[in-house]
Amino acid sequence: MIKETVDSIIKNSPVKLGDKEKSNIPPRVRMTNLYAIAQNLGYQVSGTSNLSERYIGYTTKWGDSACDFNPIGKITCTMV
Numbered sequence: 001m002i003k004e005t006v007d008s009i010i011k012n013s014p015v016k017l018g019d020k021e022k023s024n025i026p027p028r029v030r031m032t033n034l035y036a037i038a039q040n041l042g043y044q045v046s047g048t049s050n051l052s053e054r055y056i057g058y059t060t061k062w063g064d065s066a067c068d069f070n071p072i073g074k075i076t077c078t079m080v
Contacts, residue, residue, distance in 0.1 A: 002029045027063025035066075044068035052077040 006025050010017060031045070038045050047067030049059050051074055059065035 002026060002033065005029050024060045024063060027060040031063050031066050038068075046071065047073060049073065050075045050077050 006029055009025055009029070010022055034045050037043075045066070045068050047065070047070030049065055049067075049070065050072050053059055054065070054073070
């Protein structure tokens with residue numbers, strides 16, 4: 001659903017985008033879609049990032065880190 005939009009943004013960028021920049025576009029497009037749907041239905045957007053991900057910076061600003069509320073935001077995740 002978002003592939004065409006992501007491809008268009010990358011293709012029409014006025015500057016050459018590196019891999020890091022390109023990898024942040026899909027989460028931002030997804031969040032834009034989620035907020036449009038939520039606004040249309042009168043809903044809020046739920047976050048899915050946990051405390052560990054936010055602590056190490058494993059999020060995309062205005063992408064997966066954007067939300068109206070985050071039910072698992074204070075949970076940490078450990079690797080066994």
